[in-house]
Amino acid sequence: MALPYLFRLVAAVAFLVLVGSTNLLAQLRDSDDPPAATPVYPTLDPKSAESAVYDRLRRLTSDKQKARRRAAKALAKTDPATLVPLVDAYFFMPNEAREDARQLLEDLSGERIGGRYRDWFLYVGGRDDLTPPAGYVAWKGEVFSRIDPVYRRILAPGTAVRLRLREVQWGGVPLDGIPAIDDPDAAPADTARFMRDTDTVFGVRVGGEHRAYPVKVLSWHELLNDTLGGQPITLSFCTLCGSGILYSAVDEKGNRLVFGTSGLLYRSNKLMFDRATLSLWSNLTGEAVVGTHANQGSRLTMLPMTLTRWDTWRQRHPDTTVMIPDPAAAQRTGYRYVEGAADQARTGVEFPVWRQSNALERNARIYALRIGGEAKAYPLDKLREEGLVNDTLGGVRIVLSVDPASGAVRAYERGQRRFAALEETPLRQLRADDGSLWWIGEDSLAPDGGGSPLPRVAGHVAFWFGWYAFYPETTVY
Numbered sequence: 001m002a003l004p005y006l007f008r009l010v011a012a013v014a015f016l017v018l019v020g021s022t023n024l025l026a027q028l029r030d031s032d033d034p035p036a037a038t039p040v041y042p043t044l045d046p047k048s049a050e051s052a053v054y055d056r057l058r059r060l061t062s063d064k065q066k067a068r069r070r071a072a073k074a075l076a077k078t079d080p081a082t083l084v085p086l087v088d089a090y091f092f093m094p095n096e097a098r099e100d101a102r103q104l105l106e107d108l109s110g111e112r113i114g115g116r117y118r119d120w121f122l123y124v125g126g127r128d129d130l131t132p133p134a135g136y137v138a139w140k141g142e143v144f145s146r147i148d149p150v151y152r153r154i155l156a157p158g159t160a161v162r163l164r165l166r167e168v169q170w171g172g173v174p175l176d177g178i179p180a181i182d183d184p185d186a187a188p189a190d191t192a193r194f195m196r197d198t199d200t201v202f203g204v205r206v207g208g209e210h211r212a213y214p215v216k217v218l219s220w221h222e223l224l225n226d227t228l229g230g231q232p233i234t235l236s237f238c239t240l241c242g243s244g245i246l247y248s249a250v251d252e253k254g255n256r257l258v259f260g261t262s263g264l265l266y267r268s269n270k271l272m273f274d275r276a277t278l279s280l281w282s283n284l285t286g287e288a289v290v291g292t293h294a295n296q297g298s299r300l301t302m303l304p305m306t307l308t309r310w311d312t313w314r315q316r317h318p319d320t321t322v323m324i325p326d327p328a329a330a331q332r333t334g335y336r337y338v339e340g341a342a343d344q345a346r347t348g349v350e351f352p353v354w355r356q357s358n359a360l361e362r363n364a365r366i367y368a369l370r371i372g373g374e375a376k377a378y379p380l381d382k383l384r385e386e387g388l389v390n391d392t393l394g395g396v397r398i399v400l401s402v403d404p405a406s407g408a409v410r411a412y413e414r415g416q417r418r419f420a421a422l423e424e425t426p427l428r429q430l431r432a433d434d435g436s437l438w439w440i441g442e443d444s445l446a447p448d449g450g451g452s453p454l455p456r457v458a459g460h461v462a463f464w465f466g467w468y469a470f471y472p473e474t475t476v477y
Helices: 003-019 023-030 049-059 065-075 080-092 095-109 117-125 136-144 150-154 215-221 310-316 327-333 341-345 380-386 464-470
Strands: 168-170 186-188 200-206 209-214 223-228 231-238 243-248 259-266 269-274 280-282 288-290 301-303 306-309 321-323 365-371 374-379 388-393 396-402 409-413 419-421 429-432 437-440 444-447 454-457 460-463
Touching: 049 065, 049 080, 065 095, 080 095, 080 117, 080 136, 136 150, 200 215, 200 231, 200 243, 200 310, 209 215, 209 223, 209 310, 215 223, 215 231, 215 341, 223 259, 231 269, 243 460, 259 280, 269 464, 306 310, 306 409, 365 380, 365 396, 365 409, 365 464, 374 380, 374 388, 374 464, 380 388, 380 396, 388 419, 396 419, 460 464
Parallel strands: 209 321
Antiparallel strands: 168 259, 186 321, 200 209, 200 306, 223 231, 231 243, 243 301, 259 269, 269 280, 280 288, 365 374, 365 460, 388 396, 396 409, 409 454, 419 429, 429 437, 437 444, 444 454
């Protein structure tokens, strides 16, 4: 498939992602909850009609116009479901092959959408009636293998898949093209000279230990593997959809899972992979969606985490440590570990997602919760305006509190009580309707003077579009 062109494409995009320029990436882009059961993606019989379809799709990228025209003429007589693998191929086609492919797309669909890949990607994403031809998993692995040969192993024939594979697209870098942070050094808070009071951090308490992970570092690396309080954890930060989520990084047997960035996206959401099996996992749901762990129905446990300011976190938890960035990594990659630098570098970069809602602005920041199978989005602006919300979700009574000093949101079960916020900054206590005071902790709400605490509910911040793409049944507070 026009390999010299593809190699230039991969090299250019990988370089731009690593050093931060995004204009060319944006140009290149424009030249539901994952199902509980594995969709049926049958393997391919080499002598079948489906095999002939894929052979003709390969010939559609030929540098010989007559060969392309013959392939397009034959493909135009096939089932409209050929659109699904055709759109995959269209992304990688050189300019000289695109006109024949565009005409074929229009012939098969009966639509006049134009020549942009993203528009056709959105079109097939919204067509529930199109079932990809047998052998589609291997085909997807084949086209992605032109970026990185490992994708052919990840998407091998017969691989278990728990998502709509047509919606998986390349994110601009090969496997591990964005380097994860593995077992970083950490320092006591009073020695962290590289931190500013206003820096944003992911504040974590696991196994009785507190640690802060600077967003100005994770915004570049997007994935962290660490051990805290004796427990393996993974912090996955999908910068495209704004969701930083903490997971317990162990499998069903208690073995540690170590993750990397796959370079692939699903509904603009990061797909990570575990290094032991090369299974793909969803950042947003924690579910294994492709590979060995998908076949087992594996799902990571989400842990509470607080997006807050460094000064507020340090005051609350003077015993905290903070992750130390590796200066050699910054020098090697060109990353600038400065608040907002990574966001500035990504300005204008977005990937097509067909399932959308105008209930909120596309990139509105929400606090996302899912309890008992029910999803709800709490707009951060509204939460900060109200300061505290007593609510019920999935049959569980909850309370969400917002710290006016840092904007940090925490959610807890509230039992039969209703709570009100005190007028203090930073917010450290809530008052129940029976007059009792409760301390705001990272694990729970603890009654002043002792007693049974109320457990924290794990939630996270996200962009509205990213949350809705996975949970279209979500309500909005």
